[in-house]
Amino acid sequence: MSTKLVYFAWVRERIGKPEEELDLPAGVVTVRDLLNHLKSLGEEYENALQYSDVIRVAINQEHVEHDEKIAGAREIGIFPPMTGG
Amino acid sequence: MTVVPTIRVQSADFDLQAEIDALTAGRRDIGAVVTFTGLCRDEQGQLSALELEHYPGMAEAEMRRIAELAIERFSLLGLTAVHRYGKILPGENIVLVVAAAPHRQAAFDGAGFMMDFLKTSAPFWKKEHAADGSQGDWVAAKDADDRARDKWR
Incomplete structure (x- = not known):
């Protein structure tokens, strides 16, 4: 089953697209697994997610925290720390 | 009685007085209204505009979650939060919070709580456009904003 990923701000700019549907391997269980998997997909992902500790994720x-399981996620948002207000 | 917050994310400007009027119309129980307006500043002439990006759907949902916490915690009688997106010039409005309560302290606290959590949890990002026309940087998150939020814990 494919999962919709959406990217914002400099994560979006570095990956080079606002969203995509991906089939995730069975070994990708948590948010942390997902970020590590994405980093293996190419230089643009590696560049966007190299400081993965600061990356924020929403399911x-x-x-959610990085140890959250992603089972059941329809949409996963990946973005930098927020700077609104 | 459940107090339902008014939450909007929009590109258009907002009217402070109209938002206060909408919150207080016909009410006889509100004794205090506190408003906060956040504006775009030019950083001593260095900045020509801010570009506000948001996560559609989640931005409204997260602002609503924060607003419901504020209403519960400070027993507010009304709470409105409006956040703009898109290109915003120095001097223009970015964000508005209007908090209503029977007495002033709850209204001050409700507005402050809403803003401190909005800044660190609502999915908005600011990109700077430099006055010299060069492509600006994304604004970095500030530790001071995290500390402002954490003082409410």
Whole structure:
């Protein structure tokens, strides 16, 4: 089953697209696994996600920690720390 | 009675007085209204505009989650939060919070809580456009904003 990934701000710019549908391998269980998997997909992903500790992730539009399981996710948002207000 | 916050994410400007009027119309129980307006500043002439990006859907949802916490915690009688997106010039509005309560302290606290959590949790990002026409950088998140949020814990 494919998962919709959406990217924002400099994560979006470095990956070079605002969103994509990806089939994730069975070994990708947590958010941390997902970020490591994405980093293996190419230089643009490596560049976007190299400092993965600062990367924020939302599953189905709610913030989650990196140890959260991604099972059941319809949409996963990946973005830098927020700077609104 | 459940107090339902008014949350909007829009490219258009907002009208402070209209938002206060909408919150207080016909009410006799509100004794305090505190508003916060955030504006785009030019950073001593270095900045020509800010570009505000947001996560559609989640931005509204996260602002609503924060607003519901503020209403519960400070027993607010009303709370409105409006955040703009797109290109915003120095001097123009970015964000508005209007908090209403029976007494002033709850209204001050409700507006402050809403802004401190909005800045660190609502999915918005600012990109700077430099005054010299060069492509600017994304604004970096500030530790001071995290500390401002954490003082409410």
